[in-house]
Amino acid sequence: MILKEAKAYFLTSLSEQYGREETLSFFYLITDHLLGMSRVQVALELQKKLTIPQKTMFTAAVSQLEKEVPVQYIIGSTNxxxxxxxxxxxxxxxxxETEELVHWIIEDCKNRKKEKKIRILDVGTGSGCIAITLAKHIPNATVEAIDVSEGAIEVAQKNAKQHGVAIRFINQDILTVASLDQRYDIIVSNPPYVREMEKKEMKGNVLKYEPHTALFVSDNRALVFYEKIAALATQSLEESGNLYFEINQYLGQEMKDMILGKGFDVVELRKDFFGNERMIKAFRK
Incomplete structure (x- = not known):
């Protein structure tokens, strides 16, 4: 098999399921992962002969994509x-949208005094993407991160090591925490917020493969994580501190009312790139 044939195999096998453009994006991601080749290199080397192991890996990738396995899990990474x-x-x-939340925090921190240490807590860290990115872009930050999943903590620790940042990871269920043992300048969280009723809006690859404990909450307790984290923040945020959340786009006003009810003076609701109410910042005057 040559690379041109592998590309044709992807398109024939997956275009009906995903469409041509998304199928091509999968092909280029897999090619970069397996062969270390950019799109330009692929275009110039379509006659490149694949080894038997490489052919097997391309075939296996198509099989996984047919089963709706997310391509990020297939290659084991994402940007x-x-x-x-x-x-x-x-x-x-x-x-x-989580990148947008992180960008908001980074921009806000540019206005803080550079010589002062900024203590940050990320609740529900998952892969560590929020905590690690903030540690990379805010030089005077000290970052801690909590997650209920031991498996997630292991992944996050590997990512922190890969990016050369020192983060204190804590394996803990935030819903069982009575109080935080530190005070923070920033508390940020992207907790589970998709209601069970909204599952019908989710793609099959998400429902089948991504961890449900990190995604879903019951319909009648949609704000359970936000309520707990906001309550802890009222005790553990510095007077000039900020609380940041990624939120359910359908619950912006409910979130705003809840946070104000916890004692915060200002709650800023911000839309994401797609025009959905997706982020909140709260602080006290």
């Missing part, structure tokens, strides 16, 4: 805010 992160079925695949 987030310009950084490569290892991912597995132990963690959610980072989304672009």
């Amino acid at each position: 987030f805010y310009g950084l490569d992160f290892q991912v597995s079925e132990q963690v959610l695949i980072p989304r672009p």
